[in-house]
Amino acid sequence: MLGMSVPSGDRYDALVVGAGPSGAAAAYWLAERGRRVLVVERKRFPREKTCGDGLTPRAVRQLLDMGLGEPLSEFHRYEGLRSMAHGVTLELAWPSHPVYPSHGYVVRRRDLDLMVAERAVKAGATLWQATEALEPSLDRGLVTGAVVRHTESGTTERVSARYVVVADGANSRFGRALGTARDRSYPMGMAIRGYYRSSRHDDPWIESHLDLRDREGNHMPGYGWIFPVGDGTVNVGAGLLDTFTGFKAVNTTRLMEAFTATAPSYWGISEATATGPWTGGRLPTGGSVLPKTGPTWIVAGDAAGSINPFNGEGIAYAYETGRMVAEAVDDALEAGDGLALAAYPERLEAVYGLYFRVARLFVKAIGNPGVMRELTRVGFRSRTLMEWVLRIMANLLRPDELGPAEAAYAVAARVVAALPEP
Ligand SMILES: Cc1cc2nc3c(=O)[nH]c(=O)nc-3n(C[C@H](O)[C@H](O)[C@H](O)COP(=O)(O)OP(=O)(O)OC[C@H]3O[C@@H](n4cnc5c(N)ncnc54)[C@H](O)[C@@H]3O)c2cc1C
Numbered sequence: 496m497l498g499m500s501v502p503s504g505d506r507y508d509a510l511v512v513g514a515g516p517s518g519a520a521a522a523y524w525l526a527e528r529g530r531r532v533l534v535v536e537r538k539r540f541p542r543e544k545t546c547g548d549g550l551t552p553r554a555v556r557q558l559l560d561m562g563l564g565e566p567l568s569e570f571h572r573y574e575g576l577r578s579m580a581h582g583v584t585l586e587l588a589w590p591s592h593p594v595y596p597s598h599g600y601v602v603r604r605r606d607l608d609l610m611v612a613e614r615a616v617k618a619g620a621t622l623w624q625a626t627e628a629l630e631p632s633l634d635r636g637l638v639t640g641a642v643v644r645h646t647e648s649g650t651t652e653r654v655s656a657r658y659v660v661v662a663d664g665a666n667s668r669f670g671r672a673l674g675t676a677r678d679r680s681y682p683m684g685m686a687i688r689g690y691y692r693s694s695r696h697d698d699p700w701i702e703s704h705l706d707l708r709d710r711e712g713n714h715m716p717g718y719g720w721i722f723p724v725g726d727g728t729v730n731v732g733a734g735l736l737d738t739f740t741g742f743k744a745v746n747t748t749r750l751m752e753a754f755t756a757t758a759p760s761y762w763g764i765s766e767a768t769a770t771g772p773w774t775g776g777r778l779p780t781g782g783s784v785l786p787k788t789g790p791t792w793i794v795a796g797d798a799a800g801s802i803n804p805f806n807g808e809g810i811a812y813a814y815e816t817g818r819m820v821a822e823a824v825d826d827a828l829e830a831g832d833g834l835a836l837a838a839y840p841e842r843l844e845a846v847y848g849l850y851f852r853v854a855r856l857f858v859k860a861i862g863n864p865g866v867m868r869e870l871t872r873v874g875f876r877s878r879t880l881m882e883w884v885l886r887i888m889a890n891l892l893r894p895d896e897l898g899p900a901e902a903a904y905a906v907a908a909r910v911v912a913a914l915p916e917p
Pocket residue numbers: 512513514515516517518535536537538544545546547548549550551626627628629662663664665668669686687688732774775776777778795796797798802807808809810811813
């Protein structure tokens with residue numbers, strides 16, 4: 496166990512369930528404000544988490560804000576996205592932006608999550624690893640903490656806290672026990688990844704493929720990626736959304752088989768260079784999990800369905816929502832009233848509401864393979880157009896100037912705002 500312990504029988508200000516990006520960020524920002532925080536993490540660090548390991552400028556911004564610029568600079572930095580479709584390749588550098596840096600990183604989650612959890616502990620949070628939150632504790636209908644099990648000793652104990660932060664990831668068993676549910680009308684992603692040894696492991700571009708085909712050349716719904724990790728390996732993956740026509744007929748393993756067989760040969764992807772088995776997971780998008788708060792609990796990251804439907808990016812949104820959760824809990828502690836948590840869903844709506852609605856409409860439209868093909872065909876003819884698309888999809892629009900991407904987005908946003916809820 497790391498960090499200070501509160502004497503047993505005492506109450507923490509906050510119990511955070513899960514020490515992935517959302518839980519570690521919530522713990523860091525609460526500890527920064529002098530709050531007594533306990534984070535319980537089922538696994539022991541360093542632990543694997545199935546992911547593409549890609550950090551966009553939004554994620555980098557959050558890591559810099561947590562004071563992690565120096566350790567982050569040890570990892571593989573990249574400059575932008577190499578996007579490929581219909582035989583056309585476009586290298587699109589991250590745009591300049593007043594708030595976000597113009598670069599990203601690729602960091603294996605076993606390293607990234609350890610780094611942020613350690614940062615939270617350094618800020619004053621207590622971390623119990625190999626400790627699983629089994630179920631919420633209730634007192635007269637209010638959540639007052641959780642029963643936790645130390646998985647290595649097998650012992651259980653009850654932890655008391657004024658507020659409970661649910662940050663237990665996409666499956667969110669703890670959240671479901673509190674009554675959260677995913678709205679199935681929102682897009683849900685499914686993706687799979689594996690690592691391969693590659694001489695191009697330190698390529699300065701992450702690569703995405705938007706027209707996947709099987710070995711016979713037939714189009715498949717989905718996309719593929721190759722993200723250079725800079726440690727001798729590349730992270731290779733494939734994914735699709737449940738809004739894609741025919742998604743039920745294509746599982747992610749089939750998609751990955753097709754992608755690894757057809758990916759550019761310069762990456763050297765083959766059975767011989769694979770370093771381990773493929774693993775997959777689900778990506779709940781668009782803020783699809785509700786409710787976001789109860790009287791004494793609050794949900795962040797994948798447990799709240801926070802992934803960007805445009806590009807499957809979830810780490811930045813986990814850090815951001817973890818930080819917003821910390822602010823709401825801090826305000827509730829200050830006010831001595833859980834009603835202050837209600838500011839959190841309002842904040843989510845203000846920051847992501849319209850953007851996520853536009854994204855949901857967009858991914859519904861590209862679910863039609865004809866629309867997707869036409870859009871990529873037209874888009875790939877114009878670098879400028881694809882630069883806009885990258886900005887929109889990575890949520891890197893500039894607040895200070897109305898460039899072409901902002902103008903295109905503003906038009907789309909106005910249309911979406913006028914439509915009924917998708
Ligand atoms: C194949 C794939 C590729 C992806 N690629 C990218 C990418 O390249 N870039 C990107 O930004 N996003 C990517 N994502 C999404 C990203 O992985 C998630 O959005 C992100 O991990 C969410 O962080 P989180 O903290 O909310 O949840 P998680 O990272 O899932 O963390 C939850 C933590 O809670 C712990 N936990 C769970 N239950 C309990 C319990 N009861 N008690 C204690 N601890 C518990 C878990 O062990 C885990 O450590 C990808 C996802 C998948 C599946």
